[in-house]
Amino acid sequence: MELRADQISKTFFRSTAGANYFFAVSPLSLQISSGTVTVLMGRSGSGKTTLLNMLSGILEPSEGKVWLDDTDLYSLDDRQLSRLRNGRIGIVPQARSALDALTVMENIQLPLKLYGSQAPEEEVSHWMELFGIEHLANAMPGELSGGELRRVAIIRALVQKPDILFADEPTGDLDDENTEKVLSVLRDYARQNQKAVFIVTHENDAQQYADRLLRMEKGQIFPVDAVAQGGSAGSSV
Numbered sequence: 001m002e003l004r005a006d007q008i009s010k011t012f013f014r015s016t017a018g019a020n021y022f023f024a025v026s027p028l029s030l031q032i033s034s035g036t037v038t039v040l041m042g043r044s045g046s047g048k049t050t051l052l053n054m055l056s057g058i059l060e061p062s063e064g065k066v067w068l069d070d071t072d073l074y075s076l077d078d079r080q081l082s083r084l085r086n087g088r089i090g091i092v093p094q095a096r097s098a099l100d101a102l103t104v105m106e107n108i109q110l111p112l113k114l115y116g117s118q119a120p121e122e123e124v125s126h127w128m129e130l131f132g133i134e135h136l137a138n139a140m141p142g143e144l145s146g147g148e149l150r151r152v153a154i155i156r157a158l159v160q161k162p163d164i165l166f167a168d169e170p171t172g173d174l175d176d177e178n179t180e181k182v183l184s185v186l187r188d189y190a191r192q193n194q195k196a197v198f199i200v201t202h203e204n205d206a207q208q209y210a211d212r213l214l215r216m217e218k219g220q221i222f223p224v225d226a227v228a229q230g231g232s233a234g235s236s237v
Contacts (some may be wrong), residue, residue: 001069001088001163001196003032003055008064010050024050026219027063029236032164034194037187039206041224042216048200049094049168051216055198056166057085068164086115090162092153094169094200098141104128105137108156119159127155131181146173154182158189164196165189171203183209 009027013020025047032038032055042048053059055066057073066073068088073081085091098107105124112118128134131151141149150173157165167186171179183199187209190197199206207213213224214237221237 001034001194002067003164003196004067005030005055006065006067008054008061008066010047010054010059011062023219025054025061028221029064030055030221031237032196032198034163034196035191036211037190037197037199037209038212038214039199039201039210040214040216040221041201041204041207043202046216047219048216051221052166052168052198052200056089056091056164057081058091083115086111086160088163090157090160090165092150092157092165092167092170094172096146096149097153098144098149100141103138103140104133104144104152107141107152108159111156111160124155124159127158130185131155132178147175147178150174151178151182154185158185161193162195164198167197167199169201169203170199171201171205176205179203179205 006029007027008025009023010025011021011023014022040048040051050059054061057066060074068084071084073084076084099110102110105121108124109118125134125137128137131154133148133151136144136148144152150170154167154170165186170186171182174182183206186197186199189195215222215224223237
């Protein structure tokens with residue numbers, strides 16, 4: 001599996017003096033391969049989530065293309081793209097995403113059930129036990145803490161067995177012990193299953209789990225060694 005972004009960018013328009021648009025993400029190219037963990041660091045507002053959304057098929061770039069193997073994501077219609085995301089792309093969003101009317105187990109199973117599938121309950125139970133929330137299978141989202149909801153979202157993505165998993169601040173609500181657990185599991189998922197993981201974060205703990213470490217500043221990405229040496233942004237990384 002290879003995901004490739006070819007000179008993608010995202011501009012937003014605004015009515016201000018001077019230029020009436022700005023680059024949330026400046027033109028860049030990026031490759032993500034199986035068996036690797038890519039960690040993208042950066043401050044809030046640097047463009048990390050916008051880039052993740054373009055790479056994962058959620059937000060169409062203003063320019064450029066995103067390829068998953070031989071498929072141009074944004075050449076697909078909405079139904080085709082939704083089917084591809086459900087089958088090959090896992091997403092852990094930064095925002096709360098559980099449906100209040102469903103139990104934890106039902107929330108985890110929902111993406112698969114939408115297309116007539118279901119993960120074995122023992123498999124889901126294994127992930128829940130691994131993340132320390134096995135006792136919450138029948139609980140409702142309103143009964144869970146922020147950290148517990150975060151782990152539910154991660155399990156929901158993992159049970160889909162995606163070729164590439166995108167995680168937006170996956171440890172933002174977690175204590176040190178659970179942060180280490182989540183990052184270890186995501187690294188093992190990539191390496192043991194020849195899958196890819198792309199993590200967006202502002203937390204330094206993720207760096208030690210990365211096969212490739214990037215930083216984003218003002219819509220541009222840099223290899224971390226280039227940042228340390230005062231180098232310029234790379235349009236292709």
